[in-house]
Amino acid sequence: MEYDRNLFGEIERFVKIKILDREYEVPDRLELLRVFQFLDFHIDYARLCWNASCQKCFLEVDREGGSQKVLACRTKSQESMTIMKLPPTIKAS
Numbered sequence: 275m276e277y278d279r280n281l282f283g284e285i286e287r288f289v290k291i292k293i294l295d296r297e298y299e300v301p302d303r304l305e306l307l308r309v310f311q312f313l314d315f316h317i318d319y320a321r322l323c324w325n326a327s328c329q330k331c332f333l334e335v336d337r338e339g340g341s342q343k344v345l346a347c348r349t350k351s352q353e354s355m356t357i358m359k360l361p362p363t364i365k366a367s
């Protein structure tokens with residue numbers, strides 16, 4: 275996959291994460307909102323602030339067997355992360 279270095283910086287390694295039961299390889303330690311951009315998901319740019327103010331990027335990740343709500347613009351990708359629910363502002367492609 276080709277990517278824009280200006281958007282994602284130097285990618286040192288990729289990790290496997292799951293989004294809605296599908297597995298993806300994405301850059302490690304990248305904000306999830308950028309991960310969705312990397313994956314070419316549909317992002318409602320007009321409604322998202324990208325700086326933790328609007329609160330419209332909450333998604334649910336699986337943490338220690340339970341779900342936890344986190345902000346996509348403030349949470350970084352890591353190996354084996356499982357995203358169980360996306361916000362209405364982001365659609366998988």
Ligand code: FES
Pocket residue numbers: 322323324325326327328329330331332345346347348
């Ligand atoms: S994009 Fe606004 S809080 Fe995350």
